[in-house]
Amino acid sequence: MKLSQHLLTTAMIVLSALLVACNQQDKQQQVQHNPVAFHSADECHVCGMAITRFPGPKGQAINAQGKVKKFCSSAEMLNWWLQPENQVSASAIYVHDMSQGSWDKPDDGHLIEAQLAYYVVAPDMPGSMGTPIASFADQQAAELFAADRKTTVMNFSQLKDALLQQQLSSAAQHADHQHMNH
Known part of the structure; x- marks a missing residue:
């Protein structure tokens, strides 16, 4: 009887240690997913344009290994992310909070999780590729x-x-155009 009680106690200690280790590993993985600043040498993952030469919110995707893909606009990043294979490979996506900083120079200290942001399509604002989409942390x-x-x-x-x-x-529309030309 004492042996089974000892085994049970040992099993509980081992299980507790494993849970603590898993929790610490989760925290370490979260640290890898923090957004990073944009630099003048950064090029857009999709179009290759120099990211910081354009106004408006930017985006970035970070995979499980911490590799960052940067985009010249939040719209460019979101359109890239819509591809199913990119949703699987990107474990975290971030956009600028446009209530911080200016449209001409978004503040990299205020990158927010894209899934938690509020968005406004802003065709009247300057940007890079496509129609700018402004992102905000606050509704x-x-x-x-x-x-x-x-x-x-x-x-x-x-x-x-x-x-x-x-x-x-x-x-x-593209398919209709192709059909009409044949």
Whole structure:
């Protein structure tokens, strides 16, 4: 009887140690996923353009090994991320909080998780590739920005759906154009 009690106690100690080790490993992995600053030598992962030469929010994706892919705009990063293979390979994605810093020079100290941001499509603002999409940590800041543009605020899920719909519409237009030319 004492032997089984000793084995049970030992098993509980080992299990507790494993749980602590797993928790510490999770924290170490989270540290690897922190966003990094953009530098003048950085080039967009998709188009190869010099990222810091353009105004507006930027984006970055970080994989499980901590490798960072940087993008010249949040829109470029989000369109890249919509590809299923990129959703699997990118364990964390970040965008600038545009309520911090300026449109011409977003503040790299305020990169936020893309899935938690609020978005406003901003075709009237300068940017790099495609229509700029402003990102905000705070919904009220996003609503003020949207009100100035007479548009709406979207959360990540809504923006993802809108971008997918836009991609489908573009693909259908391309297919119609191809069909008409043959």
